[in-house]
Amino acid sequence: MPNAHHYLFVLYFIDAKFRYPSEKYIRKTLKRNISGQASVHHGIALAFGRSYLTSHIPFRLNPFCATSAWSIDFGSGNICSFILIPPCSRIKIQGQTPSLHQLLHFNTLSDYQTSLAKKHRTYRLIMPLHSEIYTTDPANVEYILKTNFPNYGRGAHIEIMRDLFGDGIFAVDGEKWRHQRKLASYEFSTRVLREYSSAVFRDNATKLVAKVSTAAVANRAMDLQDLFMKSALDSIFKVGFGVELNALSGSDEFANRFTKAFDDSNFIVFRRYVDMFWKVKRFFNIGLEAALKRNVKIIDDFIFDLIRCKREQMENEKLVREKEDILSRFLMESKRDPENMNDRYLRDIILNFMIAGKDTSAGTLTWFFYMLHKHPLVQDKVVHEIRDATQAKDNICAEELSRLMTDDVLDRMHYLHAAITETLRLYPAVPTDGKMSVEDDVLPDGVEVKKGEGINYMAYAMGRMTYIWGEDAVEYRPERWLDEDGIFRPESPFKFTAFQAGPRICLGKEFAYRQMKIMAAVLLYLFKFRLVDETKEATYRTMFTLHMADGLHVYAFPRT
Structure with missing residues (x-):
């Protein structure tokens, strides 16, 4: 496992409408969470993550596979989280992209997916706990919808819906x-x-x-x-x-x-x-x-x-x-x-x-x-x-x-x-x-x-x-x-x-x-x-x- 200094802290803070909130709102949320619902070390990590994110870390990060800590703002239902991201810039994995990118491009998600598909007809989206494959190849589409239909069901999508x-x-x-x-x-x-x-x-x-x-x-x-x-x-x-x-x-x-x-x-x-x-x-x-x-x-x-x-x-x-x-x-x-x-x-x-x-x-x-x-x-x-x-x-x-x-x-x-x-x-x-x-x-x-x-x-x-x-x-x-x-x-x-x-x-x-x-x-x-x-x-x-x-x-x- 890499040493601690090999990791970056990134703030993952999203409100109910998937917007990044203001500094004032984050301080207010951290104060509420630290005093009641969340541990002190979560609050410190979140504060550090926010500071590091705004001053050092670009959003164009490579795939992450990380552990995360999180706390809940019970007043608004918002989620605060920090994610430990290993520095993957030295690892070139063609056709793979982090789920964080999809979140950042959520309002234009279909166009973002299209831009990726123009580079890779099939690519893999890396998430913290699992991965997803995306494809535009008609041969692949025919394979999953017809040729090998029994092997491709709704799976976890059923629970979401x-x-x-x-x-x-x-x-x-x-x-x-x-x-x-x-x-x-x-x-x-x-x-x-x-x-x-x-x-x-x-x-x-x-x-x-x-x-x-x-x-x-x-x-x-x-x-x-x-x-x-x-x-x-x-x-x-x-x-x-x-x-x-x-x-x-x-x-x-x-x-x-x-x-x-x-x-x-x-x-x-x-x-x-x-x-x-x-x-x-x-x-x-x-x-x-x-x-x-x-x-x-x-x-x-x-x-x-x-x-x-x-x-x-x-x-x-x-x-x-x-x-x-x-x-x-x-x-x-x-x-x-x-x-x-x-x-x-x-x-x-x-x-x-x-x-x-x-x-x-x-x-x-x-x-x-x-x-x-x-x-x-x-x-x-x-x-x-x-x-x-x-x-x-x-x-x-x-x-x-x-x-x-x-x-x-x-x-x-x-x-x-x-x-x-x-x-x-x-x-x-x-x-x-x-x-x-x-x-x-x-x-x-x-x-x-x-x-x-x-x-x-x-x-x-x-x-x-x-x-x-x-x-x-x-x-x-x-x-x-x-x-x-x-x-x-x-x-x-x-x-x-x-x-x-x-x-x-x-x-x-x-x-x-x-x-x-x-x-x-x-x-x-x-x-x-x-x-x-x-x-x-x-x-x-x-x-x-x-x-x-x-x-x-x-x-x-x-x-x-």
């Missing part, structure tokens, strides 16, 4: 996953659900037009992302659970509380991936973990009440097999297997359907409209195609236009489909997805994977790799998805991973495209949009799904 997602399809492996996959696969393939969902999407597109039209008449700015999120949530509640949530109208106070609790919980759970002390915070019920607990209770109360009401409704109406919404059909299944499909299990299924149905379509539409603003020629082509496909009259109303959006009409919109897909290539709904190795393995590119090691494929970074998409990889060019006749041409799902691939490929892919195309076609036919701030570049909020930070604020004008 369980408080929110429970035993839902996105958070489980094995028999629970197979059971839900089988049920969901059957439901999504039914003609009844397809026709019912299309009617819901068209109806909610009409409601969205009314909201946009009101703002346009008043020359009032609106947040398109917020409108898309609420409209998508209304759609998933109607299709999934047979109830009118009225999130878009904002008329239901309980629905508004539920929506905020769900979005905040999603954000908090994701932060667990970069907060090594989340279990400590959860144990003491402090900081973001305390907020998560409150939010999950709001979510549970809302969903359990929904299940109870739906069950009572079905008993009163004596509904039969042809009931259209997904929850009713799952409730009928639960009668055949009440022990396994209890209310808690149904709650988990519902929540997982929600994140799939809401965030993919709403987030993608937000980035899609932003990209159309940045590329007006693409927007002109999309609008021209919509007019040709629908053959609608110039003065058509929103309700009539929505009714024209049949499957046949949507199938003729190849350029719109390509433009949405190009948006997903650059701004995938899930920027990074992770698995865990069950046994030791070797990836196709020769990287060794240890049992229990995490492995992540980066959809956001993959969309920007020139070795995958060519020298124009970072350019928004829908034409790359069309053949010589202008017909949409799909790519390998291991190259374009927006909807996963292999046995876990997204069952709702076709539903998501249909919803997005209906919403986009109706809005673009009727309105032009202009950004409130033309100089502002859109950025994302780092979480499970790629939301646009601060929303997409626009003015709308009737298209003439």
